[in-house]
Ligand SMILES: Nc1nc2c(ncn2[C@@H]2O[C@H](COP(=O)(O)OP(=O)(O)OP(=O)(O)O)[C@@H](O)[C@H]2O)c(=O)[nH]1
């Protein structure tokens with residue numbers, strides 16, 4: 001077996017040659033130990049081991065080995081950043097650089113981000129490139145921190161306008177930022193906004209990761225879409241003007257409401273009520289006055305009128321109130337009162353706080369009752385045209401006693417205290433009310449009670465109370481609407497119609513309902529005539 005022996009010897013020689021040659025020349029024992037300490041070989045890097053084997057097998061010189069290692073490390077460095085830096089600490093001869101491959105270097109490994117601050121390893125730009133994403137991440141986080149407040153302020157705008165445009169590569173790139181942002185926590189409101197956007201684009205969503213990226217892009221506000229912004233704006237509501245079908249207050253009387261045969265009235269009556277429950281105001285606006293009332297309102301120029309209308313109607317508007325003069329009359333003519341009774345001087349002769357103080361009934365009496373401030377005292381002055389005899393006031397509750405006034409020797413006018421709201425104590429007001437009730441229900445010689453109702457407000461519960469009382473005591477009463485000058489003519493007619501309808505069943509009420517204005521004098525003449533007739537047929541007591 002000489003051939004076998006020779007082969008073995010050859011093999012031994014080869015093995016010795018490979019192992020013995022390079023160690024002393026390229027690497028000292030110290031270096032080896034330091035490498036092991038640094039953990040390059042000690043970590044059992046598989047790639048390193050393979051490389052070593054392969055190089056040894058190829059029988060190359062170790063200087064070449066190092067060079068080759070350097071190349072391979074660059075290729076290998078994609079997932080082994082630490083290893084790359086450790087290896088960077090060597091020079092071309094395989095020795096470690098001063099202060100790099102030592103413990104300082106190790107600390108740099110541990111604080112990965114600091115490496116960038118110290119600068120990349122010389123002569124290895126590829127490795128610097130490796131850390132670019134990390135660097136960007138740092139920059140991104142810093143920017144995020146600095147602009148955090150600003151983002152919060154502008155968040156709504158950014159989120160509303162953010163829309164992912166590009167996918168694939170860019171999406172992956174953006175993932176760095178998006179994940180960072182998500183880690184740092186998103187504001188609740190932004191999540192809600194983005195979820196809305198996500199919902200809207202549910203068809204586009206491919207995977208949860210892409211959704212995360214999209215959210216991140218939304219947050220960063222990198223992509224903008226104007227169309228999206230427009231969609232996010234709150235839509236303006238269209239203004240809807242509701243028309244009250246019953247409100248005809250804007251219509252003028254000469255528009256023919258109810259006057260021209262009342263065709264519209266009939267049509268409206270046929271129509272079934274769409275709204276079963278109407279407000280009181282709507283009900284009032286739905287009242288259709290009778291033609292007789294409307295013509296009376298027009299004839300007496302009742303309601304709020306323009307001065308030009310009064311002038312055209314022939315009234316001398318230069319005369320002081322009341323304007324109950326006849327058309328085209330002069331100042332002297334105004335002094336004439338057609339009714340003999342009201343031409344007499346008005347004289348106060350008695351007042352009573354209690355029924356026992358009432359003067360003995362010697363003349364036919366006409367009393368003026370109503371709520372406080374309704375214009376009772378003013379009407380007395382207007383009727384007699386003797387302003388100042390009866391005291392009036394803007395303050396409700398001026399008249400606190402029953403005041404008796406004589407009109408010559410034929411008639412007695414009685415001014416009653418008002419009821420309802422007044423500037424007086426409750427007990428006092430109650431006593432007035434009781435006195436009034438007693439007077440209207442028991443007074444002998446009382447021919448008529450003019451129950452005054454404010455045209456604007458209409459009848460109130462206490463008015464109904466008094467009416468019931470007069471109905472029971474069979475006292476004749478007549479409704480007089482006052483202050484007609486403060487409302488529209490159509491509303492005067494409506495109020496008159498409303499009250500007439502409500503009193504249809506009453507027996508003691510005297511018709512027609514009267515409408516006056518002590519200020520303008522409208523309707524005063526008609527009322528005066530109506531009251532004068534009472535004295536004409538009244539028997540002297
Ligand atoms: N616009 C307008 N105001 C009036 C009219 N009649 C009276 N007034 C005013 O209403 C207020 C009250 O008038 P009065 O006559 O004192 O009322 P009253 O019913 O006697 O009041 P009491 O004595 O408190 O019960 C006064 O400021 C009057 O000027 C009217 O026809 N038109």
Ligand SMILES: [Mg+2]
Nearest residue numbers: 376377398399
């Ligand atoms: Mg009064």
